[in-house]
Amino acid sequence: MNGQAVRPKPDLSGLEVGNYPTEPIHVGTAGDKEAARYREGERLGDFVVLPFEADPAYSRMVVGTGGPVVLNRKDMQSLVINDTFDEVAADLTAGWVHTWATEDHPTTAQEMSIAVLMFPDAPTAERVAAGLEHDDFTFNTDNRPVQLPEYPYAKAHWRPGVASLGSWTNHDRYVVFVKFDDNSNKTDLPDMVRRTESLLDLQMPLLDKFEPTPADQLENIELDPDGILSLALPKSEEVAAALGPSSAFRGRGALHFIGLSSLEFLDKGEVSAIALAETVVIRSRSTQGAEALWELLRPDETTDSQPIAAPTGIDGGVECFRRKVEEHQRPSSFCVLRTGKYFTHVEGAQIQDLHQKTAAQYALLAR
Structure with missing residues (x-):
């Protein structure tokens, strides 16, 4: 019998996700001129x-x-x-x-x-x-x-x-x-x-x-044309008001927010879409691309971070780290996660909250 192997659905019932959502939240279209112009600016940012x-x-x-x-x-x-x-x-x-x-x-x-x-x-x-x-x-x-x-x-x-x-x-x-x-x-x-x-x-x-959005279609521009934002944990209203809305990119524009100084990850990771929300979610065109992202973007021994415990029940790879704290710096921790065609980065100050957030992010990607 011909056909491709189907990845079995993981059991998510044992994940500890706290109050974080585990169902996709679809953002729809801009709906007003200001939001539409902002989204068009983001689209332009990739070019x-x-x-x-x-x-x-x-x-x-x-x-x-x-x-x-x-x-x-x-x-x-x-x-x-x-x-x-x-x-x-x-x-x-x-x-x-x-x-x-x-x-x-x-x-x-x-x-x-x-x-x-x-x-x-x-x-x-x-x-x-x-x-x-x-x-x-x-x-x-x-x-x-x-x-x-x-x-x-x-x-x-x-x-x-x-x-x-x-x-x-x-x-x-x-x-x-x-x-x-x-x-x-x-x-x-x-x-x-x-x-x-x-x-x-x-x-x-x-x-x-670059293909600009026609003027008569601008106010109905899709905020998430690749469906990547719906797979990231959304920013709270307070954070969005202070730092700007969640954003979707396909390339260069994302570097303004994720702290890289090279485009190497786009080609090696076969990147097709990037969500910048409460979490960072990068979609690759293949599982091999996601593995390449994992190797490129996860911390190594030369970074200023030390490993800490990671949440359990996640299919793929997950590692968590605490940044080494210098004087006048606040403690901060993060996890990196690879599952299927996705690589994600999750931030959280408290370990329990970080684990819940990472588990919820995994649930969004695994469904």
């Missing part, structure tokens, strides 16, 4: 290049520099110095921004920031790029225009004697903002231009692969 793709030296993500989802001026934080952004970019659909730096001391590190802003059409993007550069340029009378040889339509400027270069480049319906800063003030203008162009060389082909 915004990471600076370390152009230069591996940019291996440290800088927090507090904006977004990552951009809906208005405040989401760009200190990266935009003028106060006309919301007026010039009034037609902004959504955007994504992040900053990465070299591992040097903050006072000498180089930083590379990139933002991609999406508009209804190409003429709007062209007008916005010119307007934002004009207002950046005139903010300081010492600024001077800069030509990017490979991107002659780009608008760029710098202040002689200051190792910083900002540029706005329109590409179809998008405006790409790139800002280079050398805190040691040693990089010369030709090198800043080269670094900016190397990032644009990678960014533009990515944007050609």
